[in-house]
Amino acid sequence: MFRNREFRYFVLFQVVFSTIAVGVVSFFSAIAASVVAVAALLLCVSNLVYARWRYREMGKLSRYLRQITAGDYALDVRDNEEGELSLLKNEIYKVTQMLSEQGNSLARDKSKLTDAISDISHQLKTPLTSMMVMSDLLSDAELSTEKRAEFTNNIRIQLERIEWLVSSLLKLSKIDAGTIHFKKxxxxxxxxxxxxxxxxxxxxxxxxxxxxxxxxxxxxxxxxxxxxxxxxxxxxxxxxxxxxxxxxxxxxxxxxxxxxxxxxxxxxxxxxxxxxxxxxxxxxxxxxxxxxxxxxxxxxxxxxxxxxxxxxxxxxxxxxxxxxxxxxxxx
Incomplete structure (x- = not known):
């Protein structure tokens, strides 16, 4: 606690004001001065106890935040008490839940992206393999004209299929990303x-x-x-x-x-x-x-x-x- 400059100033001002109060009252009555001194001491002790408890709670919240940054969203610091710390705990819990949802959403998006890339690769693999085979066959000088025309037509069909697939996926990705403005x-x-x-x-x-x-x-x-x-x-x-x-x-x-x-x-x-x-x-x-x-x-x-x-x-x-x-x- 005493490493905190603001807290040191607070304790110093409290001691100074208490000393001044006891000194002023002692000119009128020794008994009154003793009562004021005891009251000032009790007030200082109670402030120290409260400050110690407050710092301990803040330390718990600090450890909780460190766990959040490490990816642990399972802890629950909510309480139903009134006060600034309780409000802070509830707000931190709300932020924790929001981060947890965002993390889950990112994980789902990553999984979807992985699946989409896998599906796209699978869809492109078949026509590309087919075109590679037919292009090798077209390099044969002895290939008949009819077969050459058939393979050329098949390659054109596969290219049109790939073009349609890529175009459709681009449109779908724009819709998913929300970059398309639908005019009504x-x-x-x-x-x-x-x-x-x-x-x-x-x-x-x-x-x-x-x-x-x-x-x-x-x-x-x-x-x-x-x-x-x-x-x-x-x-x-x-x-x-x-x-x-x-x-x-x-x-x-x-x-x-x-x-x-x-x-x-x-x-x-x-x-x-x-x-x-x-x-x-x-x-x-x-x-x-x-x-x-x-x-x-x-x-x-x-x-x-x-x-x-x-x-x-x-x-x-x-x-x-x-x-x-x-x-x-x-x-």
Missing amino acids: EPIAMEELISRAVEPLLIPMDIKEQRLRLAGDGAVSIGVDANWTVEALINILKNGVEHTGEGGEIAVSFSDNALYSEIIIADNGKGIAKDDLPYIFKRFYKGKNASEGSIGIGLAMAHSIITSQNGDIEVTSEPEKGTTFMLKFYKQ
């Missing part, structure tokens, strides 16, 4: 869906699939049109790929006081019950996934929709079809 502008539901369906009209025509659209043409929705169209394309594309020839893709939309809703349904192969909880997880490929599926389209759609105060649900029955329900809440 009104757009007619019918126009939004038409823009999403347009790139898929040719694949649907090839498979002779029907498109059924239902909803009030006057209904509008407040979303970022470009990003929402991309989400809808990924969901519609999933339906087209998993619906057989002559199948049907039905899109309906509605609006109420709470939310705007878009329902996309198909009568395709459906999704296995075991796969339903994981279909929005990136790189997840279900039992009915197509051969060229990467498992990132629905994950991107989910991120885009939920980032715009929306929600997406899915129901499915094997061999009967799948229904995606998209809700964009207004508040």
